Amino acid sequence: QVTSKGNYKHFMEKEMHEQPEVIQHTLSNYIDFASGKVRLKSELPFSFKDLRRITMSACGTAYIAGLVAKYWFERYARIPVDIDVASEFRYREAPMEEGGLSLFISQSGETADTLASLRYCRENGQHIASIVNVQESTIARESDAIFPTIAGPEIGVASTKAFTCQLSVLLSLVILAARERGKITVEEEAELVQAVSELPKFIRQALKLSEPITHIARRLSKVDNILYLGRGTSFPLALEGALKLKEISYIHAEAYAAGELKHGPIALIDESMPVVVIAPFDGSYEKTVSNMQEVAARDGQIILITDEEGAKHNSLEDCDVVVMPKVPEILSPIVYALPIQLLAYHTADFMGTDVDQPRNLAKSVTVE
Numbered sequence: 444q445v446t447s448k449g450n451y452k453h454f455m456e457k458e459m460h461e462q463p464e465v466i467q468h469t470l471s472n473y474i475d476f477a478s479g480k481v482r483l484k485s486e487l488p489f490s491f492k493d494l495r496r497i498t499m500s501a502c503g504t505a506y507i508a509g510l511v512a513k514y515w516f517e518r519y520a521r522i523p524v525d526i527d528v529a530s531e532f533r534y535r536e537a538p539m540e541e542g543g544l545s546l547f548i549s550q551s552g553e554t555a556d557t558l559a560s561l562r563y564c565r566e567n568g569q570h571i572a573s574i575v576n577v578q579e580s581t582i583a584r585e586s587d588a589i590f591p592t593i594a595g596p597e598i599g600v601a602s603t604k605a606f607t608c609q610l611s612v613l614l615s616l617v618i619l620a621a622r623e624r625g626k627i628t629v630e631e632e633a634e635l636v637q638a639v640s641e642l643p644k645f646i647r648q649a650l651k652l653s654e655p656i657t658h659i660a661r662r663l664s665k666v667d668n669i670l671y672l673g674r675g676t677s678f679p680l681a682l683e684g685a686l687k688l689k690e691i692s693y694i695h696a697e698a699y700a701a702g703e704l705k706h707g708p709i710a711l712i713d714e715s716m717p718v719v720v721i722a723p724f725d726g727s728y729e730k731t732v733s734n735m736q737e738v739a740a741r742d743g744q745i746i747l748i749t750d751e752e753g754a755k756h757n758s759l760e761d762c763d764v765v766v767m768p769k770v771p772e773i774l775s776p777i778v779y780a781l782p783i784q785l786l787a788y789h790t791a792d793f794m795g796t797d798v799d800q801p802r803n804l805a806k807s808v809t810v811e
């Protein structure tokens with residue numbers, strides 16, 4: 444039964460654990476694993492091949508999914524992407540070249556600012572596509588193309604499974620766009636699809652980290668401020684980590700691109716400041732670690748979320764390390780969403796807040 448918590452304490456906990464399954468479900472709508480190709484169920488009213496730009500807007504966690512996709516679309520499909528929170532986009536009178544693609548991301552499909560942005564883009568001659576979890580929603584109805592997430596109803600106000608399903612859809616579209624634009628070969632597409640096929644397995648492995656993360660969360664539940672750092676696609680994840688934590692635990696959390704540390708937040712670091720560093724062992728690992736050392740030199744308490752290789756290369760002794768499975772680089776923003784969800788969840792649980800219905804927040808914001 445979808446509206447029952449089953450054996451879980453909160454809907455959020457249940458929804459985190461549903462992720463391997465709902466991601467699998469969602470992906471099967473976009474990818475033909477047998478042939479190693481992205482294959483959509485229906486034809487698109489536009490072609491990625493001819494696109495000169497994608498404009499995305501969304502709110503909250505859905506916006507953060509779009510931010511991850513900007514890195515992906517630009518790097519793998521070589522399409523420039525503009526992204527903004529819908530409450531800014533709708534008013535900033537952005538000039539738009541006729542025939543561009545506007546992509547909206549919304550779990551509920553009813554968020555007022557996202558809908559207003561969609562209408563602005565339609566008036567400005569854009570193709571309108573949306574990634575929605577509720578297929579009967581207003582945003583879905585007003586779109587030329589819908590890319591559904593098959594996450595099932597999400598009850599917890601803090602989005603978890605909708606986020607990773609949005610990322611799974613976006614990743615499928617990135618691979619499709621890269622193929623249509625001739626940026627990847629048939630073999631490379633098959634390799635990416637092979638990597639994507641392993642997502643549910645990696646998510647299951649990441650969920651097993653719930654217990655070690657609980658120990659860290661117990662300490663975090665006693666602090667007043669937390670900083671999150673990441674580079675590349677780990678930067679939006681840092682934003683998501685800070686957002687999730689403040690939403691449900693009410694602890695003040697901020698996220699910065701690791702390279703911006705020196706431009707402000709380093710002034711806040713002392714022994715009372717935990718810093719969560721998201722750093723899979725990829726091309727930006729060394730740079731992020733050097734930022735982490737600047738934090739350590741000022742006695743900040745570090746929580747490093749990395750993989751086995753990253754853990755091996757970490758020379759700091761006095762820090763907590765969450766050791767993730769080694770995953771193909773393109774998948775890390777999806778798999779690393781798990782430890783940050785778990786960290787926020789367990790911290791809030793220790794604090795005894797109303798995790799599923801945090802104060803002052805609504806699941807769907809249908810007013811401006």
Ligand code: G6P
Pocket residue numbers: 502503504505548549550551552553554557600601602804805806807808
């Ligand atoms: C609210 C919810 C968030 C969600 C955001 C956007 O703030 O609490 O979890 O990410 O709205 O909602 P949408 O339905 O458009 O994805």
